[in-house]
Amino acid sequence: MxxxxxxxxxxxxxxxxxxxxxxxxxxxxxxxxxxxxxxxxxxxxxxxxxxxxxxxxxxxxxxxxxxxxxxxxxxxxxxxxxxxxxxxxxxxxxxxxxxxxxxxxxxxxxxxxxxxxxxxxxxxxxxxxxxxxxxxxxxxxxxxxxxxxxxxxxxxxxxxxxxxxxxxxxxxxxQIKTIEADKVAIMHRIGRLHNLAARCVLKNPERAKKILDYTGNFVKNGWKYV
Ligand SMILES: [Zn+2]
Known part of the structure; x- marks a missing residue:
């Protein structure tokens, strides 16, 4: 990155x-x-x-x-x-x-x-x-x-x-305030990805898997995107 x-x-x-x-x-x-x-x-x-x-x-x-x-x-x-x-x-x-x-x-x-x-x-x-x-x-x-x-x-x-x-x-x-704000933004995005995967899981399991793979990477590297 x-x-x-x-x-x-x-x-x-x-x-x-x-x-x-x-x-x-x-x-x-x-x-x-x-x-x-x-x-x-x-x-x-x-x-x-x-x-x-x-x-x-x-x-x-x-x-x-x-x-x-x-x-x-x-x-x-x-x-x-x-x-x-x-x-x-x-x-x-x-x-x-x-x-x-x-x-x-x-x-x-x-x-x-x-x-x-x-x-x-x-x-x-x-x-x-x-x-x-x-x-x-x-x-x-x-x-x-x-x-x-x-x-x-x-x-x-x-x-x-x-x-x-x-x-x-x-x-x-x-500054810690900035770091905390980033953490909130990351958690919010992970939450949205999780909900999206949950909605796809029955109709489109392939897509759900892709979203979960992406979410896994985002959990690890999400700080670089905010
Ligand atoms: Zn700047």
């Missing part, structure tokens, strides 16, 4: 290049990020990033809920576009990723870069120090290991242990 790519590639640069006039208007302050002029661009960005991220949040690596995707999937600016010093990177490919709503809430308006980053002309791996594991410049799984039932461990030889520690801590990735 994959938890998504270890680092992102700026594959959506071509999409951004299709909207030079709108982006220039944004930079002049004539258009807001929320403007309808950006609806199509955002839609294309979401599709591209969703595919690359395998539908997972870039920070916690959980599946972003499918049923209410628009309500829970946020286009995330690693460097917060609402800060004047980072506004210039609102449409920079390596500053964009998708996060789940809970992670985005925890990140809020935290400052993710130091003076080197904010003063840089071009956003690169070496232009300064970042607070968290960077979606494009760091290797997520060289730094963090996700163990059974969403236990986040900083890797022993992590190249950026401080960034990993801050991400886990600030995003509340090890």
């Amino acid at each position: 994959s938890f998504g790519p270890t680092r992102l590639q700026p594959l959506h640069r071509d999409i951004l290049n299709q909207y030079p006039d709108q982006i220039a208007s944004f930079e002049r302050g004539d258009l807001e990020w929320s403007s309808n002029e950006f609806t199509e661009l955002k839609k294309s960005l979401r599709l591209s990033l969703r595919a690359q991220q395998e539908g997972r949040c870039i920070y916690c690596r959980r599946k972003i809920t499918v049923e209410r995707r628009n309500a829970t999937e946020d286009i995330e600016h690693f460097l917060d576009k609402s800060k004047g010093k980072y506004k210039k990177w609102a449409f920079t490919a390596v500053n964009l990723a998708l996060s789940c709503h809970p992670c985005n809430m925890q990140k809020s308006t935290r400052d993710m870069g130091d003076a080197g980053v904010s003063g840089a002309v071009e956003l690169t791996e070496a232009c300064g120090e970042y607070s968290w594991i960077h979606p494009y410049f760091d290797d997520y799984f060289e730094n963090i290991e996700i163990m059974d039932a969403w236990l986040y461990i900083i890797k022993k030889d992590a190249p950026k242990p401080e960034r990993a520690r801050k991400l886990i801590q600030d995003c509340l990735l090890d």
Whole structure:
């Protein structure tokens, strides 16, 4: 089971290049990020990033809920576009990723870069120090290991242990409340699968067996799906 790519590639640069006039208007302050002029661009960005991220949040690596995707999937600016010093990177490919709503809430308006980053002309791996594991410049799984039932461990030889520690801590990735909520969701789904198998058992025993096999696997690995 994959938890998504270890680092992102700026594959959506071509999409951004299709909207030079709108982006220039944004930079002049004539258009807001929320403007309808950006609806199509955002839609294309979401599709591209969703595919690359395998539908997972870039920070916690959980599946972003499918049923209410628009309500829970946020286009995330690693460097917060609402800060004047980072506004210039609102449409920079390596500053964009998708996060789940809970992670985005925890990140809020935290400052993710130091003076080197904010003063840089071009956003690169070496232009300064970042607070968290960077979606494009760091290797997520060289730094963090996700163990059974969403236990986040900083890797022993992590190249950026401080960034990993801050991400886990600030995003509340090890918070017991989150783990408990997952448990409830898993139990609920197991209950539904069990009822479905029970309804099939007389009319379609073959299907009932398939559902029970799936349920068995879900009991073991269900945490990876929530
Ligand atoms: Zn998340």
